[in-house]
Amino acid sequence: MARVSEIVDYCTRIVEDLNFGHAREWKAGKSGRKVVGFMPFYVPRELIHAAGALPIGILGGGDQMEVIHGDAYYQSYICRIPRSTVELGVTKRLDFVDGMLFPSICDVIRNLSGMWKIMFPNVMSRYVDVPQNFRDDIGGKFYAAELNELRKDLGTLCGQAVSDDALRASIAAYNENRRLVREVYAFRAAEPWKAPSPEVYMLMRAGQLMAVEEHSRLLSDYMEAARREDRPRRDNTRVLVTGAFCEQPPLNLIKSIELAGCYIVDDDFMLVNRWEKSDIPAEGDPIRNLVQAYLHNSQSTSAKYEPDQARKGKYLVEAVRRSRAEGVIFMAPSFCDPALLDRPMLQRVLDEHNILYIAFKYAENSGQMTPIREQAGTFADSIKLWSEA
């Protein structure tokens, strides 16, 4: 029976290995295996899995990698994740990746899809467009055709067509994974002292770099181990963190928030892990089921259009209520268009609901945590001291 520290150490080793050794091992495990990378915030991983490939989340280089070449491709006013991703590519750390998918999150990642085509012509690079129209007969029809196109490309890459049966089996595997992810999140929201966010973060992030089946086992093991462990409960303030759905904060930043007297009870760090809010039907037409899940049962985020003004930002209020957060930390990467453009609208919705918040920016290689610790600490104290609750 693994202990929490063993599971977390295992995950940390995988995440901190900038040569992606774990994924490389998976690929080397059987001849002909393929690996397909994807960037935030969402791709239908089931399609990659059904093609027999390993989907891995490429989330930049973090704070442990020196970016030398990547800076030569980006101006100072562009966020950090594309430059460290280019660094990963140029330094051959991604030379085992056979395909790269770039979802429609913003113009920077969108343009990176074209850069990848030029810089790595032997890699199958694709921009993955998702509908911003949520009608079945319009956006749904478009997305189904796009998914079928992607399915065909992945089949070609992997040397075999992706069958409906394989896709249904993959949907089932990811349903199991999402169920466990939701369980971990619910557990942390209920007893955050038993599931500190730096641990949960590593657990979720490592899941981007391994087979879904292995990740599901790890999640189960973690739940078992975390429930068993006796940890002190602190008088921390419960906060929800939002805006960090693409470029990831350094682990020290997450630690600093909790050290400053906060429990993170919800976040949007690894949105892809729980993009669909409940199970996707594993029977019937699998493409239709994926489309339906995207249109009608997926998370809201700043990269997605909200057609109904009355619903704008309500997801955040609902998440605050659900996780019983006492405040919200808007934590966005510098120069992040989706998060920073959306932020004033979300803040106004929180104002209407008397939900307290603070905001700051970071980069994946931010090193100075004192100001953030002070800001988060002051926020936590002010909630404890002055909040009506």
Next chain:
Amino acid sequence: MSTAPATPVAAKPSSVEVIKEASMIKQKDMIAGNYERLANARSLGLKVASTFVPGNLNELLMCFDLVNNLPEINAIQNGMRKKSGQLIVEAEKHGHSEDVCTYVKADLGMAMKGNIGPDGRPVPDPDILLLSYTGCFTFMKWFELLRERYKCETVMLHVPYEGEGRATANMRDYIVSQLKNEVIPALERVSGVKFDIDRLRQYLKESAKAEEDLVWVLESAKNRPSPIDAYFGGVYYIGPIFTAFRGTPEATEYYRLLRGEIVERIALRQGPTTPEGDMKSERYRLVVEGPPNWTSFRDFWKMFYDEGAVVVSSTYTKVGGVYDLGFRHDPDHPLESLADYCLGCYTNRNLPGRIDMIEKYINDYQADGLLINSIKSCNSFSAGQLLVLREVERRTGKPAAFIESDLVDPRYFSAANIKNRLESYFQMIEQKRGGRSAAAH
């Protein structure tokens, strides 16, 4: 990201009477007329639609008698009139990040300060926001912000990105379906006017005529000397067709007049018109990628014409539609044609496609090199431009240079820095030429 002019530039040699060409007067009247309609929309009983330049469906809006208000153009006009800086600061005071697009903040700042337009008259609140989501992520959030403020009907037209370098039938069908089932019903509802496809056909027919002449004008820069500047002058030339006039007889007439004037300039072997008169000698022929800076537009331009540098082709003049690769609006396939137009706008093309275009321009226009004006505000243009630079240099063997500024935020225009870089760049071109002629001997 977008384009279009303020009032046309007059030839203005210091000791010579200011002479405005007929096309300049025409365009000035057209733009003033649209602001007039906007200012008087309520008293005239007209409804107002706000929309964007890329993916601008002007012909469709005209089918519903809607007045077209383009927030990007208001931001540009305010930038050229040195008003945008204070508007941006106003938006930032209200919580809008210093990191995001300054068009958005200039527009929001204008609204926060009472919505007084660039011409000093009030701009009415829109009755509908037509969110033509084409080639720029920021558009989506911009109109969510405006929807929150104006609380008016908002209809989204999602134009898929040409990620694989081509438009597909699925993309086209998706756009047409949105036009039929979402956009047109919303415009009917707000305007109270029933959609008439024959009316749309008529406008599209008019558009195609203007497009033909616009392309002729842009391609006139293949002459030596070039009779036009396809960037600083180009932003005036695209004004009518990128804004509220595509599909109108006025636009057709404007381009007819403009073409006539250029014919004459070619016959007289004249260079481009600049704010200080005709450019006398053409020393450098450049292709420029990226939007211009608007707050110091004249100063920026002067750095070029003082050195005899003429821009023979630019990508910015393709942001509201790419016509020089053959596309024309087609009255026989009206909705499909609008879809194709949106799909083909410059920033909706993938990076390899953009590089192909620039390479073609350098070759077709016999340019000396590529200059990139990288805009802090505009990730749609800017992200990837350093690779564009390398790739174009590699393919053409022509020198490329990189300068940085912003759209309408005066804090990000450093004249001395840009001038230094330009001068170094011109020297680099000279050295390349010297190297070539030395090699030839």
